[in-house]
Amino acid sequence: MSDPSRAVAAAFPARLLAFSGRRQGLGVNIALALALSIVCAAILIALAGRSPLAGFLAILDGAFGSAHQIGAALNRSTPYLLSGVGVAICLRAGIINLGAEGQIALGGAGAAAAALAIPNAPPVVAIVVALAAGALAGAAWSGVAAAIHLGRRVHEVLVTILLNFIALLLVQQLLAGWLGQVGAGFLQSPLMPRGAWLPKMPDFDAHIGILIAVVAALGAWFLIWRTPFGFGLRVAGASRLAAAYAGFSRSQLTWGAMALAGALAGLAGGVEVLGIHRRLIEGFSLGFGFKAVTVALLGATEPLAIIPAALFIGFLETGSLAMQRQIGVPTALVTVIEGLTMIFVLVAMAARRK
Amino acid sequence: MPPLLEMLGIVRTFGAVRANDNINLTVQSGEILGLLGENGSGKSTLMKVLYGMLPPDSGDIRFRDAPLDAKSPFDAIKAGIAMIHQHFMLVEAMTVTENILLGWPGGGQVLKHKQMAEHIRQASRRFGLDLDPDARISALSLGRRQRVEILKAILRDAELLILDEPTSNLAPTEVRELLDIMRRLRSEGKGIVFISHKLPEVLDVCDRVVVLRAGKLAGEAAVASISREQLAEMMVGRNVPMPRVTEGEHRRGALRLSVRGLSATGLSAITFDLRGGEILGIAGVDGNGQLELAEALAGLRPVTDGIVLIGDHDATQASVTARVEMGLAYLPADRSHTALVKAMTVFDNLMLRDSRRPPYGTRALLTPKTGVARARDLMAQYDIRAPGVDFVVGQLSGGNQQKVVIARELSRAPTAVVAHQATWGLDPGATRFVLDQMIALRQQGAAIVYISSELEEILSISDRIAVMAGGAIAGVTPNRNVDLRQIGLWMSGRHA
Ligand SMILES: Nc1ncnc2c1ncn2[C@@H]1O[C@H](COP(=O)(O)OP(=O)(O)OP(=O)(O)O)[C@@H](O)[C@H]1O
Ligand SMILES: [Mg+2]
Numbered sequence: 099m100s101d102p103s104r105a106v107a108a109a110f111p112a113r114l115l116a117f118s119g120r121r122q123g124l125g126v127n128i129a130l131a132l133a134l135s136i137v138c139a140a141i142l143i144a145l146a147g148r149s150p151l152a153g154f155l156a157i158l159d160g161a162f163g164s165a166h167q168i169g170a171a172l173n174r175s176t177p178y179l180l181s182g183v184g185v186a187i188c189l190r191a192g193i194i195n196l197g198a199e200g201q202i203a204l205g206g207a208g209a210a211a212a213a214l215a216i217p218n219a220p221p222v223v224a225i226v227v228a229l230a231a232g233a234l235a236g237a238a239w240s241g242v243a244a245a246i247h248l249g250r251r252v253h254e255v256l257v258t259i260l261l262n263f264i265a266l267l268l269v270q271q272l273l274a275g276w277l278g279q280v281g282a283g284f285l286q287s288p289l290m291p292r293g294a295w296l297p298k299m300p301d302f303d304a305h306i307g308i309l310i311a312v313v314a315a316l317g318a319w320f321l322i323w324r325t326p327f328g329f330g331l332r333v334a335g336a337s338r339l340a341a342a343y344a345g346f347s348r349s350q351l352t353w354g355a356m357a358l359a360g361a362l363a364g365l366a367g368g369v370e371v372l373g374i375h376r377r378l379i380e381g382f383s384l385g386f387g388f389k390a391v392t393v394a395l396l397g398a399t400e401p402l403a404i405i406p407a408a409l410f411i412g413f414l415e416t417g418s419l420a421m422q423r424q425i426g427v428p429t430a431l432v433t434v435i436e437g438l439t440m441i442f443v444l445v446a447m448a449a450r451r452k
Numbered sequence: 453m454p455p456l457l458e459m460l461g462i463v464r465t466f467g468a469v470r471a472n473d474n475i476n477l478t479v480q481s482g483e484i485l486g487l488l489g490e491n492g493s494g495k496s497t498l499m500k501v502l503y504g505m506l507p508p509d510s511g512d513i514r515f516r517d518a519p520l521d522a523k524s525p526f527d528a529i530k531a532g533i534a535m536i537h538q539h540f541m542l543v544e545a546m547t548v549t550e551n552i553l554l555g556w557p558g559g560g561q562v563l564k565h566k567q568m569a570e571h572i573r574q575a576s577r578r579f580g581l582d583l584d585p586d587a588r589i590s591a592l593s594l595g596r597r598q599r600v601e602i603l604k605a606i607l608r609d610a611e612l613l614i615l616d617e618p619t620s621n622l623a624p625t626e627v628r629e630l631l632d633i634m635r636r637l638r639s640e641g642k643g644i645v646f647i648s649h650k651l652p653e654v655l656d657v658c659d660r661v662v663v664l665r666a667g668k669l670a671g672e673a674a675v676a677s678i679s680r681e682q683l684a685e686m687m688v689g690r691n692v693p694m695p696r697v698t699e700g701e702h703r704r705g706a707l708r709l710s711v712r713g714l715s716a717t718g719l720s721a722i723t724f725d726l727r728g729g730e731i732l733g734i735a736g737v738d739g740n741g742q743l744e745l746a747e748a749l750a751g752l753r754p755v756t757d758g759i760v761l762i763g764d765h766d767a768t769q770a771s772v773t774a775r776v777e778m779g780l781a782y783l784p785a786d787r788s789h790t791a792l793v794k795a796m797t798v799f800d801n802l803m804l805r806d807s808r809r810p811p812y813g814t815r816a817l818l819t820p821k822t823g824v825a826r827a828r829d830l831m832a833q834y835d836i837r838a839p840g841v842d843f844v845v846g847q848l849s850g851g852n853q854q855k856v857v858i859a860r861e862l863s864r865a866p867t868a869v870v871a872h873q874a875t876w877g878l879d880p881g882a883t884r885f886v887l888d889q890m891i892a893l894r895q896q897g898a899a900i901v902y903i904s905s906e907l908e909e910i911l912s913i914s915d916r917i918a919v920m921a922g923g924a925i926a927g928v929t930p931n932r933n934v935d936l937r938q939i940g941l942w943m944s945g946r947h948a
Contacts, residue, residue, distance in 0.1 A: 324818050326807040332796070333804065339790040342752055343782070344804045345773035 124447065131446035135439040142435060148425050160420020161413040167420070169303025173374060175412025176307040177202065177386055180366035182393030182404050183311075183318045184359030189399045190322060191331040191355045192338070197243050197258030198363045199387025200265025201236040205364025206371040207269050208235025210287050210378035211277060213294035213371075221293040228294050229310075229368045236364015237357045239265055244356040248349050262387060273380055285380035296373035305373035311408075314362060318401040321358075331355060363390070392440055398447060414439060454517045456481045456643040457502075457612055462511035464497055466847070467839065471497040472508070473667040479612060479643040484634060486654040486675070487647045488687055489664035490879040492837065492849030495647050498664070499614050503535045504528040516611065534605030535614040540597045544590040548572060548583055548600055552607060575606050579636045580629075593739075595626030602633065612643045619648055620877045623738045624905070631657045649879050651680050663687055684880055692880040694912040695887050697731065697894070697931075705729050707761075708779075708899030709868045711749070714758035719744040720924045721758070728867065728897040731890060733914030733931070737943055738873075738905045741923035743785065746872040746903055750782040751775045762868055776805055779867035783857055783874050785903075787850075791857045794846030798838050799827045801845050802860050834859035851882035858889055869893060872903045887913050907939070921945040 140150035161171050181198040188195040209232030213224055243261050247254045272278070273285040296305040322328035330346035331354075338348065366386070371378055393411060397404030418432040457479040464472040471494045479485050487495050500506040502513060504522030513520045515531055522528040525535070542551050549569045569585035576583040581599045589597060598618060605613055615634075619627045634644055634657055648654050654661060655675055663671045663686045671686040684692060705728025714722040719741050726732050736742060747753035749760060751772040760767045762778040770778065784790040792801050803812040803823055811822035827841045836855045838848055845853060854874070861869070871890065875883040890900055890913055904910055910917055911934065918928045919942035926942035929935070 324820070325816060326813050326818060329800070329803070329807045329813075329818060332800075333793055336793045336795050337789045339786065340793045340804065343750075343772065343784060343790045344807075345771065345776065347771075 127446035127449060128443055131442035132439070135435070135442045138438050138442075139435045142431055143427060146427050146431055148427055152425050153421050153427065156421035156424040157414075157417035159417075160424070161417030163420075165301060166303045167416065169298075171409075171413040171416035172302070172304035172308045173412075174416050175408045176305075176311045176373070177366035177370050177383075178389050178393045178411055179308070179311040179405060179408035180314055180369065181359075181363040181386060181390035182397065182408055183315050183401050184362035185390045186394040186397065186399040186401060186404055187318055187322070187331065187362075188355045188359050189394055190328075190335045191351050192335040193352060193355055194255050195240070195243070195258050195356065195359050196255055196387060196391060197240060197261050197265075198359070198366075198390035199383050199385075200258075200262035201239045201360045201363035202367035202370070202383040202386050203262075203265045203269045204239045205232035205236035205367025206378055206382060207272055207277065207367070208232045208364060209368030209371050210290065211272075213290045214277070214288065217291040217293075219291075219293055221297075224291065224293040225296065225372065228290075228372055229365060232368025232371070233361040233364045236362070236367060237360040240356040240360025240363070241353070243360075244353050247356075248352055266381070266383075269378070270380055273378065277378060279377075287378040290372060290376045294372055295376055296369065305369075307369035307373045310365070310369065312405060314365070315401045315405050318358075318362075322401065327351075327354060392444075395444060396440065396447075410443075411436075411440070453481075454514075455479060456483075456516065458512075458514040459498070459502065460512045460514075462498060462501055462513075463509045464494075464501055464506060465509055469839075470667045472501065472511075475511075475664070475667075475669055477662060479645060481611070481643050482638050482641045483660065484638050484644045484646055484658045486658035486661035487645055487664070488649075488654065488661055488683070489670070490688055491851030491877075491882050492666075493664040494667040495664055496616055499535065499616055499645065499647070502528070503533060503614060529608060529610070532609060532611040533614065534608065534610035534612070535616070536598060536601045536605065536618055537616070540601055542589045542597055542600060545588070547586050547588055548592075548603075549585040551589060551600060552604055571607060572603060575603060579603075579606060579633055579640075581633060582629075593623075593626070595622050595630065598622075598630070599633065602637075606637075610642070612645070613637065614645045614647075616647045617649070617877055618646075619650060619653055625737075627653065649877065649883075651683055651880075655680060655683070665689070687879065688881050692884045694908060695884065695891060697891060697913050697915065705897045705899075706763075708763060709749075709901070710759075710761035712759040712761075714745075714748055714760060715756045716744055716748045716753050717756070718923050719748060719753075722925055723758075724918065724925070724928070726868070726899040726901065728899055729894055730915045731894050731900045731902055731913055733910035733917045734901060734903040734920055735907055735910045735917055735939060735943065736905065736920035736926075740920045740945075742872060742903045742905075742920055744923065745920070746782070746784065746870050746901075749870045749901065750780065750784075773805075773808075776864070779864075781861035781864060781866035781869045783861055783869070783871040785873035785876065787853060787857065787876070792845050792853055794844070796845060797842045798831065798836065798845055798848075798856060799824060799841040801856050802827045802830055802841075804860060806860070806864070830859040830863055833863070850877040851879060851885075854878060854882065854886065858886065862889060862893060865896075866893075867898055869898055869900045870903070871900065873905065874902070875904070875906065875909060883909070919943055 143150045143153040160167055162168060181202060185195055185198055209228040212231035213228040216224060216227060243257045246252055246257045270285060273287060277287045279286055279288045296307055298305050322331065330341060330351050333344055334341035334346060334351050367383060370382055375382060389411065393404055393408045396407035414436055418436060421427060422429060422432050455478040459475065459477040462472050462475045475498055489495050497506065501508045504524045504527050520531055522531065549565060549572055552572060553568055572585040581603055583599055583603060618630060622630060631653065637644060646658060658675050660674050707725060708728050709726040711722055711724050722745060724732060734742060744753060748755055751770060755768060762775060762780050765778045767775050767778055788794055807813050807818060808815050811826045813819050824841055831841065834855050836859060837852050845856060874886050887909060890902060894900060902913060914931045916928060917931050917934065919926045919939055921943060922945050926945065
């Protein structure tokens, strides 16, 4: 699969949609996609017996209504951005890495374990060490995937998906064992030492994770566009034969891309644990892996475009949850609206690339 | 009787480029029309307009006496037009029959597998396609795969077939068979548009030729009334003769490339020595180990036995990059997927194998400023006609694509060169450019392995000629009073 969004274009009957005109700008397409998803959402909300207008107001209010809401939305976008950038790095080389979920889970565990191991460290040290441990754990896990994929020639999709299950069970085991909090009703770790909590940004309810994530996206941009390694990734994604001819070793590219993706996902896990939950909780990464892929595709595997893509999903989710609370539409409906919006936007992007 | 196809005043521009500038074209039923012109003259564009792949800026098309406004290939197919692409749209893991059934029009009424296999058998017999309905695509040669595409067209009752450079990847026997198939199609009343740069084929099979030059109609003639020289002149405005290398014009240099008993899958015990200033032409029917030899020399194919020396270095186990650094340049035959990344820019493709070296970069970083400056220089020096270094290579004409490869590989001042089918798909002028580049390199003291299935080119530039058959070298001769009969014998695998 050389161009992921072209695969999307093939998967969805883009041409059937009225807005897939031949020479419109990307902006027009996306605006139309958003309009179409608003219409669909309105119909769905109305079918659920609620007022669409009230629903939309609730979404907007939930996403942008207060500094607290904006902060929550930024927090929500953070792991999507980090792990999405990692998935995009892999996609650039034509590697479909669906393992973000497991890498996030182990990253969280790594960060938690490190933070708990040095309870008296000064704040900056504690945070840096814990996040580094998270990144390392994530990279180690994606390294396992790379090793199996390269060593045994198993398709990366299969390997990364299956390793997700193992990672989740591993975290469960850790929480049932030495990382767990004795006497708690659920599988969770003890609270992180205060020094390891991610600080909040002034005036916002957001922790500094979003800043880390934006810096990571900028770094990924630099890697892809300004280094021979990134050039190798782009060449390999377009043609494996050309990459071999150009002297880029497939295994080196795969190791590199997978390790980076794992590290970014692990970092995302660490940020979640240190910034939001302040402890390791079973299943905290559920669903993140696929969001990472969605965000990477929404951003057309371009790190700078993944920033708005991740924010879009983060704000949409935060707003939708508020709508669910305020006007009481079912959770499933919220998921459907989210999904529809993403599909429309992806199709709009794919249609333009034809 | 009105013509089968009538294109009137077709205009299609790409930005400032007028790829088709007011072109008229007619094709009769039962006629093979040769569409000729230099690389970039607009042949493919015209056919893509006809096939609904590109909307024209203006112009009218009439097909079977009715206006045709194909918005997509789907419309064109429905109207009775079929285009055989160079890259076949076949599913390799499926059989011929399954591939034909895929996307069979008329969705609802599904044809039975058995019934279709029978249709295929009949059509195959009638048109001399020699296709087994149950054969898997992956087991078929390129020529056979092409016939599956032709079969698809026949079974969908296409009245007009467009063949855009169908012979450039075929072995000579397969070319002859394709021309025969075309003649049968003609005798059944089909119209055919045949695009090719190989004038002998064109003169052999076409009834009439139309020549484009820089997007404009440059001439039209009945084949019976025109010679090869006249045709070449119509295409480029002059006749382009082959260059000629005369042996002993200059002194031989040091040993540059030494190959001893080189073996790999499909390659057995190749041995030769090549000095600076020498061109070794490797002739042979395509598919007799040429690709294997080229790849083994370039470091892209694992070697099972033997030694390769580049200059003084033992390169037998060296990586691709190490060989480049030892001074080896490689022009692969597969331009679309190996030599170039079509979706990337001219700049990216010029730096393809050099991104870790100045001026394009260092081991860790790219240096776009100096890299782009170099790319601009190369574009000027090698006369690459593109709007800029950021232009996507896949949109360049075939000749300019190959110039990108040549600029990249030869500007490194290599001491040894492996060139494989370096003139595939190139017009006579561009072919001449490539041959002249090889000769210039020889003059500068490089050792060149020139692998080609075009014997005429080999005879024109080689100092020595080796012939490959069955993965081995069947014979070697100096390029002096060459016995063509002997070469033919070697090619057919019979050692004299
Ligand atoms: N999609 C495109 N975008 C921009 N320019 C294009 C595109 N396709 C073709 N061109 C330009 O239009 C001109 C005609 O190209 P075309 O492919 O029709 O030539 P051709 O006669 O088929 O050449 P060749 O013999 O090399 O196949 C060229 O200058 C080419 O660069
Ligand atoms: Mg063409």
